[in-house]
Amino acid sequence: MNLxxxxxxxxxxxxxAILSGRRLAHLHSVIKVVAGDTVPVGxxxxxxxTGVVVRLTDTEAELQVTLDQPPPAPLPLTLVLAMPRPKMFRRILQTCAALGVKDLWLINSYKVEKSFWQTPWLSDQQVRENLTLGLEQSKDTLMPRVQIRKLFKPFVEDELPSLVAGRKALVAHPGASTPCPTHLNQPTxxxxxxxxxxxxxxxxxLEDAGCQGVHLGPRILRVETAVPVLVSRLFDACL
Amino acid sequence: MNLxxxxxxxxxxxxxAILSGRRLAHLHSVIKVVAGDTVPVGxxxxxxxTGVVVRLTDTEAELQVTLDQPPPAPLPLTLVLAMPRPKMFRRILQTCAALGVKDLWLINSYKVEKSFWQTPWLSDQQVRENLTLGLEQSKDTLMPRVQIRKLFKPFVEDELPSLVAGRKALVAHPGASTPCPTHLNQPTxxxxxxxxxxxxxxxxxLEDAGCQGVHLGPRILRVETAVPVLVSRLFDACL
Known part of the structure; x- marks a missing residue:
């Protein structure tokens, strides 16, 4: 929690503002604040x-806050992810939020196991909590929007074309013949x-909907590694 | 396991060759091979x-192998990491191996807790096992070399200058004034x-030893995210 x-x-x-719960526990146990200390907030x-700790108990911290700086720029990216395996999902949410992804779509795909959609991590509250952890890691305040589409075909036929309109659109696919472009720095x-x-x-x-297949070289990366690699490659000027 | x-x-x-243990279990339970199937090997x-499964039992698989393709190019990178928290360490080893890092140094630093060095994941066998998982993920055969230096000062004073000689050398540091360069694609x-x-x-x-401080923008990333972001940024032509 850097913020x-x-x-x-x-x-x-x-x-x-009054902090309690996880954030208070972090102030107590990791940052070890005392009354009068200043902590980064958003x-x-x-x-x-910044927030000055004006009152501190075991159950709450009262902060006098001064909010005068803008958060980092959002990535101009709409990220469409096949729903990941639950044990990786939380971490991927945190990573996306930390990288500045603001528009995330979780979609179905043939190789997404049906059970993946049953994970409790997919509840509104858990999604929000994990996105919060990512924002607090990277010092950002703008909560990503996450949208869930459990049917592939209606999403790709009815919604994706309008998302793609006027933007660069790519599908990362190891079998593609075109390498992924670098430093696009444009809405993608x-x-x-x-x-x-x-x-x-x-x-x-996906190609019919306007996406171009691109590969990342001979290496096959896990989604949690591919996301930062691709974001860094596409948006070097935005990170 | 893509290979x-x-x-x-x-x-x-x-x-x-004869496979047993984890790799055999993967062939049985995930790939669901039968005798006569071909699987990627290195x-x-x-x-x-490729390996053709010529004999398959519950305890071993015998493969007729044909090895005729080179592994992907190694990254021209010497990665010096402060020893990560144990729960992240395994994943970072796997990620480094998957990305093509071949020269990894784990060093001490003031904020590395002493207990981090006690983790059983630091044994030769566990390090090798986790690097193997990364290589199998990304389809590579060249095992990274991992070196452990539990004292910061002797490493930085006595060893780092010769590692740095003739190479670009960087230290990722949120407080630096210079942004991290892009597409260096040279020994770093x-x-x-x-x-x-x-x-x-x-x-x-680190600067005295020849490293230049660089930042990655306003976001503070976890090490497991920063590594792929930095590798992708520095070596876009190598991935």
Whole structure:
């Protein structure tokens, strides 16, 4: 937690907020704050700045906050991910949030096992909590929007074409003949398949919707590694 | 496991190898091979190719192997990492191996907790096993060399200058004024600190040894995310 993210419900006055729970535990056990200390804070959806600990108990910390700096720029990226395996999902949410992804779509694919959609990590509350952890890691305040589409074909036929319109659109696919471009730094839609990749049928449908197949070289990377590699490659000027 | 890595001890003839243990379990339970199937294989330190399953039991699989393709090019990178927290260490080893890092140094730093060095994951066998998982993920055969230096100062004063000689050398440091360069694609030494970063003293010592401080923008990334981001940024032509 390199920044404590404050939500509307934490504020008791425009410049006063009360922290409890996980964030308070972090202040106590990791940062080891005492009254009078200053900690980095940000308001969800708003500015970042500092909070002075004006009151500290075992159950809450009251902060006098000054919010005067903008959060880092969002990535101009719409990331379309085949729903990852649950044990990797939380970490991928955190990584996406930390990298500045603001528009994330979780979609179905042939190689997404049905059970993946049953994970409790997919609840609104858990998704929000893991995105918060990513924002707090990288010092950002802008909560990503996550959208879930459990049917591949309606998403690709009915929604993807309008997402792609006016943007660069790519599907990362080890079998593609074109290498992934570098430093695009422009609005981009990027689709990444599941472990084992999209099927040829799926790649065809994504291409029909306007996405260009690109490869990342001979190495096959896990999704959690491919996301930072691709983001860094496409948006070197934005990180 | 996108490739089964074969070691010298697995070979019973120049073109015959026997798999057991984890790799056999993967063939049975994930790939669900039957006798006659072909699976991707590579020989540790050598060529890659295919293995035809000529005999399959519950305890071993005998493969007729043809090795005729080179592994992907190694990254021209010497990666110097402050020893990560144990729960992240295994994953970082796998990620480094998957990305093509071949020269990894694990060093001490003020913010590396002493207990990190006690982890059983640091045994030769566990390090090798996790590097193998990374190579098998990305389809590579060249085992990285991992070197452990539990004292910061002797490493930085006595060893680092000769590693740096004739190479680009960087230390990733959020406080640096220079942004990390892109597409260097040349022999490079890259130092990455622990959670919380190198101390100012340590950055000074790394700079004295020839490393230039560079930042990655306003976001503070976990080491497991920073490594792929930096590798992708520095070596876009090599991935």
């Amino acid at each position: 404590a993210l404050l939500f509307d419900e934490d504020f008791i006055a425009p410049d006063r 308001r969800e959806g708003g500015q970042m700045g 839609v990027l689709c990444i398949g599941p472990e084992g990749g999209f099927t040829d049928y799926e790649v065809g449908k | 089964a890595l074969l070691f010298d001890e697995d070979f019973i003839a120049p073109d015959r 020989r540790e330190g050598g060529q890659m190719g 030494v890259l130092c990455i600190g622990p959670e919380g970063g190198f101390t100012d003293y340590e950055v000074g010592k």
